[in-house]
Amino acid sequence: MNIQRRVTAKDVARLAGVSxxxxxxxxxxxxxxxxxxxxxxxxxxxxxxxxxxxxAAARTLRKGTSDTILIILRDAQIGELTxxxxxxxxxxxxxxxxxxxxxxxxxxxxxxxxxxxxxPAAVASxxxxxxxxxxxxxxxxxxxxxxxxxxxNGEADNSIILSQTAIGRxxxxxxxxxxxxxxxFAAPDIPNVExxxxxxxxxxxxxxxxxxxxxxxxxxxxxxxxGAISAAQEILALTPRVTAVSAYNDExxxxxxxxxxxxxxxxxxxxxxxxxxxxxLSPFTYPALTTVNIYAFEVGSGMGSLxxxxxxxxxxIPLPAATSSIDLIERDST
Amino acid sequence: MNIQRRVTAKDVARLAGVSxxxxxxxxxxxxxxxxxxxxxxxxxxxxxxxxxxxxAAARTLRKGTSDTILIILRDAQIGELTxxxxxxxxxxxxxxxxxxxxxxxxxxxxxxxxxxxxxPAAVASxxxxxxxxxxxxxxxxxxxxxxxxxxxNGEADNSIILSQTAIGRxxxxxxxxxxxxxxxFAAPDIPNVExxxxxxxxxxxxxxxxxxxxxxxxxxxxxxxxGAISAAQEILALTPRVTAVSAYNDExxxxxxxxxxxxxxxxxxxxxxxxxxxxxLSPFTYPALTTVNIYAFEVGSGMGSLxxxxxxxxxxIPLPAATSSIDLIERDST
DNA sequence: CACGGTTGCTTTAACGTATCAGTAACGGTC
DNA sequence: GACCGTTACTGATACGTTAAAGCAACCGTG
Numbered sequence: 001m002n003i004q005r006r007v008t009a010k011d012v013a014r015l016a017g018v019s020x021x022x023x024x025x026x027x028x029x030x031x032x033x034x035x036x037x038x039x040x041x042x043x044x045x046x047x048x049x050x051x052x053x054x055x056a057a058a059r060t061l062r063k064g065t066s067d068t069i070l071i072i073l074r075d076a077q078i079g080e081l082t083x084x085x086x087x088x089x090x091x092x093x094x095x096x097x098x099x100x101x102x103x104x105x106x107x108x109x110x111x112x113x114x115x116x117x118x119x120p121a122a123v124a125s126x127x128x129x130x131x132x133x134x135x136x137x138x139x140x141x142x143x144x145x146x147x148x149x150x151x152x153n154g155e156a157d158n159s160i161i162l163s164q165t166a167i168g169r170x171x172x173x174x175x176x177x178x179x180x181x182x183x184x185f186a187a188p189d190i191p192n193v194e195x196x197x198x199x200x201x202x203x204x205x206x207x208x209x210x211x212x213x214x215x216x217x218x219x220x221x222x223x224x225x226x227g228a229i230s231a232a233q234e235i236l237a238l239t240p241r242v243t244a245v246s247a248y249n250d251e252x253x254x255x256x257x258x259x260x261x262x263x264x265x266x267x268x269x270x271x272x273x274x275x276x277x278x279x280x281l282s283p284f285t286y287p288a289l290t291t292v293n294i295y296a297f298e299v300g301s302g303m304g305s306l307x308x309x310x311x312x313x314x315x316x317i318p319l320p321a322a323t324s325s326i327d328l329i330e331r332d333s334t
Numbered sequence: 335m336n337i338q339r340r341v342t343a344k345d346v347a348r349l350a351g352v353s354x355x356x357x358x359x360x361x362x363x364x365x366x367x368x369x370x371x372x373x374x375x376x377x378x379x380x381x382x383x384x385x386x387x388x389x390a391a392a393r394t395l396r397k398g399t400s401d402t403i404l405i406i407l408r409d410a411q412i413g414e415l416t417x418x419x420x421x422x423x424x425x426x427x428x429x430x431x432x433x434x435x436x437x438x439x440x441x442x443x444x445x446x447x448x449x450x451x452x453x454p455a456a457v458a459s460x461x462x463x464x465x466x467x468x469x470x471x472x473x474x475x476x477x478x479x480x481x482x483x484x485x486x487n488g489e490a491d492n493s494i495i496l497s498q499t500a501i502g503r504x505x506x507x508x509x510x511x512x513x514x515x516x517x518x519f520a521a522p523d524i525p526n527v528e529x530x531x532x533x534x535x536x537x538x539x540x541x542x543x544x545x546x547x548x549x550x551x552x553x554x555x556x557x558x559x560x561g562a563i564s565a566a567q568e569i570l571a572l573t574p575r576v577t578a579v580s581a582y583n584d585e586x587x588x589x590x591x592x593x594x595x596x597x598x599x600x601x602x603x604x605x606x607x608x609x610x611x612x613x614x615l616s617p618f619t620y621p622a623l624t625t626v627n628i629y630a631f632e633v634g635s636g637m638g639s640l641x642x643x644x645x646x647x648x649x650x651i652p653l654p655a656a657t658s659s660i661d662l663i664e665r666d667s668t
Numbered sequence: 669c670a671c672g673g674t675t676g677c678t679t680t681a682a683c684g685t686a687t688c689a690g691t692a693a694c695g696g697t698c
Numbered sequence: 699g700a701c702c703g704t705t706a707c708t709g710a711t712a713c714g715t716t717a718a719a720g721c722a723a724c725c726g727t728g
Contacts, residue, residue: 004473004474006713010714018678019677019679021677022677024716024717025717033717034674034676035675035677039677054714055450055453055714056391056451057400061391061392061682061683061684061685062714062715063715064340078421079417080414083416084412086412090436090437094437094438100435100436100437101434101436102424102435103433116341116389117387117388117389117390118433119389140338225617225622251614255618258618258620258622280613281585281613282615283558283559284588284589284591284592284619285615285618285619286620288559340683342683342685343684353707354685354709355708355710356708359687362686364687366687367706367707368704368707369705369707370707373706373707389684389685391684391685392683392685392686393684393685393686394713395684395714396686396687397685398713
């Protein structure tokens with residue numbers, strides 16, 4: 001198995017009987033350099049024959065920017081929804097010839113350093129960057145798109161808002177509209193979600209204040225059936241009597257439903273439960289789980305469009321429609 | 335917002351009062367070039383002060399290979415397990431300074447072309463490459479690691495076997511050991527999983543033949559409750575009477591369980607159900623779902639180790655332990 | 669027929685790094 | 699003191715591309 005030498009534009013040029021720069025012009029369909037049709041065909045044939053593929057590294061070095069989109073993730077385990085968002089980004093950008101690099105924030109190494117190293121065409125942050133970091137990166141000329149910078153709701157210019165507080169608010173306002181006055185919050189017992197969790201809870205508290213009802217007591221739900229059963233009993237024993245539970249997500253909600261089913265508590269008659277995420281299995285819990293669907297794929301596509309707008313102004317990509325990226329799905333558990 | 339010029343090794347050299355090559359030697363801890371401690375410190379300080387980050391593109395161009403690991407995926411939607419496998423690869427390789435690029439196979443563009451373009455240090459294929467493609471890539475000097483090349487079970491040299499047929503076999507042998515003689519196969523009603531599906535079913539048939547029982551009849555399970563209920567009734571009406579169902583995955587299994595619960599059919603007394611994937615919600619179905627856990631994260635880590643072995647022989651990475659990457663989790667549904 | 673303008677190329681100079689081939693200085697050896 | 703070996707550097711070059719600048723040939727125009 002001998003390793004073959006790389007085919008370069010020079011090789012193509014030699015075969016086609018032209019200069020190397022001509023090859024470059026033809027390959028890139030240069031608009032500010034006219035090339036005769038005859039030559040174009042010759043070059044393309046030669047390239048085909050030699051199986052020529054341009055070197056991304058050389059192009060990047062020369063142009064000062066690569067055809068790479070850097071996705072930066074926070075340091076939590078990547079799950080279904082993150083995967084879907086990435087998928088949305090990828091599907092939007094790959095048809096235009098961009099590759100997606102994805103990186104977790106290494107401790108110590110800053111996102112800015114990563115950018116200087118890889119020279120991406122753009123950066124997409126999935127709740128991973130601070131405002132300052134985003135600003136620093138943009139100063140190097142690399143556009144940054146992110147899922148959310150919640151603190152300024154006004155101009156979400158380069159941001160697809162996926163508001164965690166809005167999710168919390170939606171939970172409460174929905175449950176309140178169904179007549180519930182006393183609502184508990186079921187928290188996850190896992191690490192690395194503190195930020196999401198805190199913001200969803202903050203949204204819920206906010207809405208409670210607005211509606212003039214008590215702030216929800218918080219109960220941790222362990223990720224095993226026995227623990228969950230105790231937690232469920234704890235919730236049922238709360239005073240004043242709680243009639244609904246806003247769960248951090250569908251996982252928590254499903255565990256709670258499983259516990260309540262074992263305790264023979266009727267859902268939603270005795271207590272209502274609502275989740276977040278609309279996982280693939282959520283429609284098939286007992287009873288079927290009411291939840292907040294997050295259009296993660298669409299959020300990803302939206303980010304992709306924003307990126308394209310920034311790096312390819314010539315394409316005239318429209319601003320992604322500012323539809324809400326969340327949606328309440330009413331099933332049987334409320 | 336003015337865009338600043340890139341800081342290069344030359345700038346660092348100027349500040350430190352040495353040549354650019356010295357900077358390069360210091361930054362890379364060159365072993366075949368001795369540099370005095372004094373100089374090293376000077377250079378490092380200068381680099382620090384200027385916030386120097388080497389250009390990946392220039393390094394790649396010069397060295398002929400990048401610090402990038404290319405993950406190639408098949409064209410199905412990426413889900414929980416794929417995400418976990420990627421996570422395993424990333425966590426193994428990023429500490430060594432590699433970035434992970436991930437790409438779907440674009441139609442038309444071959445994986446080989448992608449490699450010539452990006453010059454990755456290695457390629458990891460998650461059931462995406464044919465043997466021929468893998469071979470072609472390896473001929474260019476880029477190591478390829480993949481999840482499975484099932485056709486030659488003997489030497490799984492650069493492959494972490496995640497055998498789909500073994501999953502099918504495990505289902506049947508387990509159910510048979512629990513006394514089931516008549517087993518049905520519940521198939522998913524979604525696109526893009528044909529290959530997995532076919533191989534799991536093939537494994538199941540295989541095992542049935544070996545055990546001398548009938549090949550499982552196949553029933554499609556629609557992804558909605560009403561459809562699933564009809565499908566469940568269809569299964570219950572089969573002759574000879576089926577006592578267990580091997581489901582394509584946990585999603586299918588959970589839908590079936592939901593349907594059976596509505597039909598008041600007792601699981602596992604009347605019929606047993608087993609799934610594949612061990613999704614986060616699977617322990618919380620009613621009854622809790624027996625399933626095959628796929629150690630996707632560990633598969634990913636194993637791939638990472640194989641890759642490291644190939645590209646960094648100096649590190650003396652041991653071969654990942656050849657433990658099975660699947661595992662039966664017995665719960666209440668069987 | 670001298671002129672500017674266009675077409676269709678080629679020459680050349682970067683981009684930022686790694687590394688080979690020097691080389692100067694210095695210490696030790698016979 | 700001539701020689702060799704080592705240490706600690708520097709200079710120069712190549713990696714493969716893009717794109718500006720240069721240039722020859724041709725065409726139309728006055």
